[in-house]
Amino acid sequence: MGAIKLLTDEDFSYRAIRAVRLKLPDLDLMSVQEAGLRTASDRDILQFAAETGRILLSHDERTMIAAASRRIRNNLPMPGLLMGPQQTPIGRLVDAIILVVECSHSDEWNGRIGYLPL
Numbered sequence: 001m002g003a004i005k006l007l008t009d010e011d012f013s014y015r016a017i018r019a020v021r022l023k024l025p026d027l028d029l030m031s032v033q034e035a036g037l038r039t040a041s042d043r044d045i046l047q048f049a050a051e052t053g054r055i056l057l058s059h060d061e062r063t064m065i066a067a068a069s070r071r072i073r074n075n076l077p078m079p080g081l082l083m084g085p086q087q088t089p090i091g092r093l094v095d096a097i098i099l100v101v102e103c104s105h106s107d108e109w110n111g112r113i114g115y116l117p118l
């Protein structure tokens with residue numbers, strides 16, 4: 001079991017990221033922009049998440065769920081995908097991310113796709 005590490009998709013709410021970083025300054029949270037993957041495909045983003053053991057946070061229900069599902073079907077590493085629908089209020093989204101980080105371990109999310117808030 002390990003500490004949770006997160007990766008945020010390109011369009012994930014900056015306000016939510018900022019709030020989580022303020023509340024959990026020691027959290028290992030990286031954006032795809034910081035990783036140099038701003039224009040990368042979903043497949044490449046999920047590959048990077050797998051290589052670095054990061055659960056991906058995304059708003060992109062249209063394509064990211066399908067890409068993550070393909071990884072699971074093909075028995076490829078997938079440390080987890082947490083979807084936060086765009087219309088979710090920022091406070092609820094932040095609270096849900098903090099709950100995941102503080103009350104679970106990275107192993108619990110392997111091969112799983114979940115929705116925030118839980």
